[in-house]
Amino acid sequence: MSDVVEAQRLNVRIHPTAEVSPKALIGSGTREWHQVQIREGAVIGENCIIGKDVYIDFDVKVGKNVKIQNGAYLYHGLTVEDGVFIGPRVVFTNDVYPRAITPEGELKGNDDWEVGPIVVKYGASIGTGSIIIPNVTIGQFALVAAGAVVTRTVPDHGLVIGVPARLAGYVCKCGLKMVQKGEQYYCAKCDWYFTPEEASK
Ligand SMILES: [Zn+2]
DSSP states (O other), X not given: OHHHHHHHHTTOEEOTTOEEOTXXXXXXXXXXXXXXXXXXXXXXXXXXXXXXXXXXXXXXXXXXXXXXXXXXXXXXXXXXXXXXXEOTTOEEOOBSSOOSBOTTSOBOOTTSSOBOOEEEOTTOEEOTTOEEOSSEEEOTTOEEOTTOEEOSOBOTTEEEETTTTEEEEEBOTTSOBOEEXXXXXXXXXXXXXXXXXXXXX
């Protein structure tokens, strides 16, 4: 009950079926839908929308104006910057060498494994059902296509597709795929040029 009171104070709308730790910080204007679970130490920014069945693990950081669609799993080790879109059923993993047991056959504890961090940078979009493997950064305004499995870092504005995800071009801030012009990429809708990092070096 104290969660709900705290939430109202902050102008946060939490569905009665959601389970939000009193040790999680939720920014003003954020809305949480049915059966959301937010663990201790999680920090969620202002004006986010968190869809049904979303799981946000302990100490996960989420910026402001982030949309997290139904059924997405955000595990420990993840940092999400402002303005990111996370599609339905996206999974951010965190264990590079997943094993339930040690080589000796003992059940592993919290100290027996290493967290592989993931960072999703400003304005990026993660398509439905994609899976993000640990130790990667997804660049600003990058677009991960639906169903992709991201195993490597994605550059700013990068479009990645497939399993494992491969770079398939660049997208504009508006979301449209850009047309290559020499070493630059161009969006006719925005009349905007972008130079990928590799080309500018
Ligand atoms: Zn554009």
